[in-house]
Amino acid sequence: MARLGLIIALMALSLDWVSKWWVMNVLELKSVQQIPILPFFTLQWAENRGISFSMFTAEGDLGRWILVAITVLIVIGLGFWLKTVQTRLLSVALGLVIGGAIGNIHDRALYGYVVDFFQFHTANWSFAIFNVADSAISIGAALLIWDAFLGSDKNQAPEKSS
Numbered sequence: 001m002a003r004l005g006l007i008i009a010l011m012a013l014s015l016d017w018v019s020k021w022w023v024m025n026v027l028e029l030k031s032v033q034q035i036p037i038l039p040f041f042t043l044q045w046a047e048n049r050g051i052s053f054s055m056f057t058a059e060g061d062l063g064r065w066i067l068v069a070i071t072v073l074i075v076i077g078l079g080f081w082l083k084t085v086q087t088r089l090l091s092v093a094l095g096l097v098i099g100g101a102i103g104n105i106h107d108r109a110l111y112g113y114v115v116d117f118f119q120f121h122t123a124n125w126s127f128a129i130f131n132v133a134d135s136a137i138s139i140g141a142a143l144l145i146w147d148a149f150l151g152s153d154k155n156q157a158p159e160k161s162s
Helices: 002-026 060-084 088-111 132-150
Strands: 034-038 041-048 114-120
Touching (some): 002 060, 002 088, 002 132, 060 088, 088 114, 088 132, 114 132
Antiparallel strands (some): 034 041, 041 114
16 A cells, blocks of 8 residues: 555655646746636745745744754654555555645755645635645545544444454
8 A cells, every 4th residue: 555655645746846847937927926817716926934825934944944854754754654554545645645745845945935826716715825735735634534534444343352
């Protein structure tokens, strides 16, 4: 199962890198700043110096490298967990989180911020600006929660002891 998780992590990481390359180099979103796509969806340039969805902003080099170090430690821990999983759901979930985290680590180490660009909104409401890596992390976390409460081992009757 670890191999499946690694493949998912590489896919999430690749999609993240390609999408960021595209908005940075093809669309040149940093200079344009905003490209309306649909009435409720815009590509919006944002430099996230915090964690996912711009929470816990860390200013300066010290904060940046602390976030990098913490995230690397989390990825290492998730990698060890991935080696032990026995279900596809957990492999996919961990792969998504690992791939997304590595994508954001790459940005933070290279640029000093994470490149975000997806913006959903309405007239009076705007969701946090995010990227493919944030989406992978969120979906992976949701699958981990799903597994914790409704995973395959939760549906099995407990073994009777003699």
